[in-house]
Amino acid sequence: MIVPGSSANLGPGFDVLAMALGVHVRMGFGRDEHELSDRHPARVAFSAAGGRGEVWFESSIPSGRGLGFSGAAIVAGTIIGLMSREGVAPTDGNGFIEERRDEILDRAATIEGHPDNVAASLFGGVVAVADRTVVNIPVGFDARLVVWVPASSTSTSKSRGTLGDVVARSDAVFNMGRVLMLAEGLRLGDRRLLALGVQDRLHQETRFEAAPRSRAVRDAFVRNGAVVSWLSGSGPSVAALTTVEESAELVRRMRSMVEENDGRMLDLGIDVGGARQAT
Secondary structure, three states, X not given: OEEEEEEEOOOOOOOOEEEEEEEEEEEEEOXXXXXXXXXXXXXXXXXXXXXXXXXXXXEXXXXXXXXXXXXXXHHHHHHHHXXXXXXXXXXXXXXXXXXXXXXXXHHHHHHHOOOHHHXXXXXXXXXXXXXXXXXXXXXXXXXXXXXXXXXXXOOHHHHHHOOOOOOOHHHHHHHHHHHHHHHHHHHHOOHHHHHHHOOOOOOHHHXXXXXXXXXXXXXXXXXXXXXXXXEOOOXXXXXXXXXXXXXXXXXXXXXXXXXXXXXXXXXXXXOOOOOEOOO
16 A cells, blocks of 8 residues: 655645645555554554554655654555455455545544545545545646755644634634635646735744744745745645746755755655555
């Protein structure tokens, strides 16, 4: 099974919008030289779904960086666990996912605690989620993501704990409007709407206070030609939306900042396939 990572909380879409990324976890039946601990998110999901026996797991997604490692691992573990419980052959994985997608989403979101990143990993593309209902948002241009991944990590639970429980009406209205602008900007490839739509008053600035380097990279992305940029997930990674034609130049311009901050750049596509049987 191959499952993409994600960049969640897109701009104003806190717990609502997410994008599947071209980095992945892989999981399957069989022995692995590195046994998963009982606390590993893939093992937790596998056991919760009724899975039994040996499994292997590998990942190209850095953990604790806001790129959806835990969500992808949970989706993979849920799928493999259900297949194990029901005796589904590994070669029947795609049909099983299609048939049981709603159950997989519900189980994975329950373990993860929020549905946006697991929905992106499961469905692929850009998704909007409400009450476990998922809608794919079309992207009307050749989009590419450049992601700055710092050496440091963050705890999602601690980061979420810094956010207030009460939102001012003006801030709620502000974010509702920006979510609509962002979705339409993605559909049309309209840079003006995207620049407006990525603005946020619910979570990003609070998180940037604890990660000023991430804020500096976000601003540098925009100065250096990115269409828009946002804090990926709970951070500290920062994602920038650009085009296929412009991504290499954006990476080149940002390289000095990457070296200075002991991080690295990833030049990624949007994974439109979602969770699927490995080939």
